[in-house]
Amino acid sequence: MSESPEPLLSLTDVRKHFPITKGLIKRQVGAVKAVDGISFDVRRGETLGLVGESGCGKTTTGRLITRLIEPTDGRIMFEGRDITHMSQGDLRPLRRDMQMIFQDPYSSLNPRHTVGAIVGAPFRIQGVRTEHGTKKAVQEILELVGLNPEHYNRYPHEFSGGQRQRIGIARTLALKPKLIIADEPVSALDVSIQAQVVNLLEDLQNELDLTYVVIAHDLSVVRHISDRVAVMYLGKIVEIADRKDLYESPMHPYTTALLSAVPIPDVRRRAGRERIRLLGDVPSPINPPPACRFHTRCWKAQEVCRTVEPPLAELATGHRVACHFPENAPAGAVQDTSGTEVPA
Structure with a gap:
């Protein structure tokens, strides 16, 4: 992983509220706080895994980063530039450096276009000319992702799901981006194909010095591919840590519950593990619970959890957690950057 004093990507207090309107005049009566x-922050050359239950805001976060949707508030910095409210015209050259792999390999490819047209589209849109022509460049990219260069004139319906996802990855790599947002890149694929695509992403990262934000709900996939992991719950980040720290010593009760559901192949280890079952449904993002949003389902919740929102506090190790009563915390108080003490 490349080290740099300045992060490649930085999000600060970013919000996206989708308005709820009513009546003929479209009067706003509320908002979905996605x-x-x-x-x-995301450092150059690393992979940040973004995990959480469906509806927690993971995909919306990915679309905010790539500016496919407009943020309501906050700041998004890319390579030191504020892109939060950058116009589409100014964003166009930046899109060479930021690309997205979409979740569904069936709906993300135009069935009327050939593979050559799909993968070659970024060259045409950005007006990029290559030394030996677009066709040669596209065939080299297809070979890079494990496809036959002779597939150039074939159509998406002629390929399997795994092959289609490779076509999507090839399109993403066409202009050699610096940052790739991978939104559930393997969730629509068979398990055997998932491993192939994950290994492909890792090989491409090492070869091309890519930076990934991988959005997923499969914690096993995230553990395999990520350097750091951020856990989302109901529109908030509740924990961020290095992969090893988070999986071996989770601190937020929500993270602990998620990890307790991950299948373990070792029968002896599985026998000694307690499965934590969360009670109730995920609250509505239209009217989320006050203070700690997890307190309605948390077995450790006390009065302070219902009245005071816990800050995303940081330990000396870099482990950050938003919880008044974190698990597995070292002796002493955990402090956030403002100096607010959180009981361990």
Whole structure:
């Protein structure tokens, strides 16, 4: 992983509220708080895994980063430039450096276009000319992702799901981006194909010095591919840590519950593990619970959890957690950057 004093990507208190309107005049009567004040950095060359239950705001976060949707508030920095409210015209050259792999390999490819047209589209849109022509460049990219260069004139319906996802990855790599947002890149694939695509992403990262934000709900996939992991719950980041720290010593009760559901092949280890079953449904993002949003389902919740929102506090190790009563915390108080003490 490349080290740099300045993060490639930085989000500060980013929010996305989708308005709810009513009546003929479209009067706003509320808002869906899909992303509600998240902050994190992504270093060059690393893979940040973004995990959480369906509806927690993961995909919305990915679309905010790539500016496919407009943020309501906050700041998004890419390579030191503020892109939060950058116009589409100014964003166009930046899109060479930021690309997205979409979740569904069936709906993300135009069935009327050939593979050559799909993978070659970024060259045409950005007006990029290559030394030996677009066709040669596209065939080289197809070979890079494990496809036959002779597939150039074939159509998406002629390929399997795994092959289609490779076509999507090839299109993403066409202009050699610096940052790739992978939104559930293997969830629509068979298990055997998932491993192939994950290994492909890792090989491409090492070869091309790519930076990934991998959005997923499969914690096993995230553990395999990520350097750091951020856990989302109901529009908020509740924990961020290095992969090893988070999987071996989770601190937020929500993270602990998620990890307790991950299948373990070792029968002896599985026998000694307690499965934590969360009670109730995920609250509505239209009217989320006050203070700690997890307190309605948390077995450790006390009065302070219902009245005071816990800050995303940081330990000396870099482990960050938003919880008044974190698990597995070292002796002493955990402090956030403002100096607010959180009981361990």
